[in-house]
Amino acid sequence: MKKLLTISLLGAAMVAGTAQARDYDHVRFGVDVPYEPMEYRTPEGELTGFDIDLGNALCAEMGVTCEWIEQEWDGIIPGLLARNYDAIMSSMSINDERRQTVLFSDSYITIPGAWFAPAGSSLEEISEESLAGKSIGVQRGTTYDNYATDAYGSLATINRYSTADDMVLDLEAQRLDIVFLEFVVGQSTLLDNDDGDYRVVGEMVTEPEEYFGEGFGIAFRQRDTALAERFNEALATLKEDGTYDEIFQRYFGDE
Amino acid sequence: MELTTWLNELLSDNLIFTPQTLGYYWEGLVTTTQLVFLSLLAGLVLAVPLAIGRSSGKRWISLPIYAYTYVFRGTPLLIQLYIIYYGVVFFDGIQETFLWPMLREAFYPALIAFTLNTAAYTTEIFRGAIKATPRGEIEAARAYGMSQALMMRRIILPSAFRRALPAYGNEVIFMLHASAIASVVTLMDLTGAARFVYARFYAPFEAFLFVAVIYLCLTFAILYLFRYLEKRLLAHLKPA
Numbered sequence: 001m002k003k004l005l006t007i008s009l010l011g012a013a014m015v016a017g018t019a020q021a022r023d024y025d026h027v028r029f030g031v032d033v034p035y036e037p038m039e040y041r042t043p044e045g046e047l048t049g050f051d052i053d054l055g056n057a058l059c060a061e062m063g064v065t066c067e068w069i070e071q072e073w074d075g076i077i078p079g080l081l082a083r084n085y086d087a088i089m090s091s092m093s094i095n096d097e098r099r100q101t102v103l104f105s106d107s108y109i110t111i112p113g114a115w116f117a118p119a120g121s122s123l124e125e126i127s128e129e130s131l132a133g134k135s136i137g138v139q140r141g142t143t144y145d146n147y148a149t150d151a152y153g154s155l156a157t158i159n160r161y162s163t164a165d166d167m168v169l170d171l172e173a174q175r176l177d178i179v180f181l182e183f184v185v186g187q188s189t190l191l192d193n194d195d196g197d198y199r200v201v202g203e204m205v206t207e208p209e210e211y212f213g214e215g216f217g218i219a220f221r222q223r224d225t226a227l228a229e230r231f232n233e234a235l236a237t238l239k240e241d242g243t244y245d246e247i248f249q250r251y252f253g254d255e
Numbered sequence: 256m257e258l259t260t261w262l263n264e265l266l267s268d269n270l271i272f273t274p275q276t277l278g279y280y281w282e283g284l285v286t287t288t289q290l291v292f293l294s295l296l297a298g299l300v301l302a303v304p305l306a307i308g309r310s311s312g313k314r315w316i317s318l319p320i321y322a323y324t325y326v327f328r329g330t331p332l333l334i335q336l337y338i339i340y341y342g343v344v345f346f347d348g349i350q351e352t353f354l355w356p357m358l359r360e361a362f363y364p365a366l367i368a369f370t371l372n373t374a375a376y377t378t379e380i381f382r383g384a385i386k387a388t389p390r391g392e393i394e395a396a397r398a399y400g401m402s403q404a405l406m407m408r409r410i411i412l413p414s415a416f417r418r419a420l421p422a423y424g425n426e427v428i429f430m431l432h433a434s435a436i437a438s439v440v441t442l443m444d445l446t447g448a449a450r451f452v453y454a455r456f457y458a459p460f461e462a463f464l465f466v467a468v469i470y471l472c473l474t475f476a477i478l479y480l481f482r483y484l485e486k487r488l489l490a491h492l493k494p495a
Contacts, residue, residue: 142452158439159361160451170441173344175359220441 024227027066028085029055032073035113037251038091039183049249054108055089055218057243077101081219087227088219095213103222105231107215109248112204113144114183116190118171123178126202131156137167137179144180147211164189171198175202180205182251268297271456272465274380276448283448284469285364290444291434295427298373305374306381307407320378327375333436335372340364340440361440373430383414383416417488429472435470445469 031051034040044069047068056111059066080088080102091111094104117123123130132155138145140160149158159176163165168189170176179186183204192196206212220228238244256345266272309320327335343349343358357363388411395404449466453459 140450146455160437160447161441169341169344173341174350175344175361 013115020243022088025063027059027087028064028089029066029068030071030076030079030085031068032076033070033157035091047131050247051089051091053250057238057247058231059236061237062230070146071168080219091216092219093213094215094217100221102219103224103228104217104219105228106235107217108235110215111205112183112206113180114200115180116186116198117179121177123201128152128155128251133243134177135175136158137171137176139164139181143211144229148180197220197235266443271452271461271464272459276452279451280441280449282443286442287434287444290366290369290437291431294369294373295430298377301374302377302381305378306385308380309382309393323374324378327372328379332368332372332433335363336368336436336440339368356493360441363443365440369430369434373426375422377428380419380426382414384419386409387418388414420481420485420488427477431477446468
């Protein structure tokens with residue numbers, strides 16, 4: 001009986017909650033740490049990363065204060081719905097499945113894929129002609145695997161690896177001519193750790209959308225349309241005044 | 256032409272088994288069959304002299320062979336494959352030698368690892384069969400004045416091969432199933448094809464059940480072959 005009462009009270013509270021959206025002057029973000037370079041802690045324990053810096057800049061632009069609440073990934077959407085925080089800014093890809101439960105802001109970044117080859121490689125650009133007959137390394141089952149297989153699988157050899165480390169080992173061993181992976185991962189494993197042995201070939205890849213998705217968005221509760229709208233406006237402003245570029249360069253700069 | 260229209264119709268209402276993925280499975284079947292057949296053949300050729308050496312009374316012959324079989328039977332095949340595939344590249348300048356065009360591909364390192372592994376097991380199977388030769392046959396051969404080599408060729412080996420047959424049939428099936436690890440070094444074998452389809456369509460049941468059925472068919476063919484061989488070669492052991 002008591003239980004039933006609690007449930008109905010909860011239900012009533014939820015109905016009341018959905019009925020009115022409130023104006024926020026303090027926004028709490030849920031974030032799953034660490035995921036370098038999007039969100040992580042410095043050796044001093046300070047929370048930092050692209051999401052954190054951009055989120056703080058957005059709050060400053062909107063004139064609200066914000067707070068970051070750590071939450072593990074598998075409970076991150078339930079935590080939002082349970083009002084533990086008001087938004088999720090944690091490298092969350094926008095997709096239709098999540099759209100059914102949460103409301104997304106405009107995409108604030110699409111993590112690019114990139115082609116990496118040894119510095120001495122003769123590859124200068126990515127095209128069907130230049131990749132014909134080459135061996136391409138990808139991580140099995142990733143977006144990059146699907147894209148490379150569909151685009152170049154018929155004219156080049158695609159070698160699939162379980163981990164990025166195995167793939168890097170074979171690139172070093174010259175078993176692979178080129179690898180295709182998330183730019184950030186390639187940057188930390190290939191560009192940062194070696195003395196100029198590897199370089200990026202061609203442009204960063206973020207298209208087509210059917211492979212690379214719609215990018216990362218900030219997630220809100222469905223009813224908080226006004227809040228999402230404020231964030232979208234602030235994001236547009238930051239993109240215009242150069243703050244966005246500055247933060248982007250801080251984490252994804254070429255060198 | 257008719258075959259392709261028939262196939263397209265058959266596959267029209269499912270998303271996973273498209274002609275493309277069936278192509279991957281076919282490629283996988285070819286790779287697995289080649290890999291297993293070639294490694295078993297090479298392993299068998301290696302194992303006969305090794306088994307004779309292993310059962311020799313001279314310790315300087317039998318001990319090194321024992322060390323080899325001990326190492327290859329005492330460590331997992333997966334580790335051996337890793338060591339051979341990733342290990343060779345740590346020899347400086349291997350990329351410039353004539354071996355590199357072969358070692359560059361995943362197929363040959365896998366073939367080498369599988370061959371050495373099955374040769375070790377087969378050596379021990381044959382050694383056991385040689386050791387189990389009835390004393391009487393050996394004494395009879397000696398009484399006829401046969402030399403050691405002639406006795407080995409005419410008396411010991413033919414009967415040892417027969418005795419080894421059931422155990423060797425097992426080894427062949429084990430080898431087929433052990434070859435499933437080839438996909439960790441990027442080979443597109445049957446399991447590799449299944450893993451690809453699984454990762455692409457998030458369909459573990461379809462991808463792995465289909466490949467399991469193919470393995471079952473292969474195993475069935477091997478079982479049938481060995482049953483036939485046993486019937487032919489071990490006929491004299493059947494109760495009258």
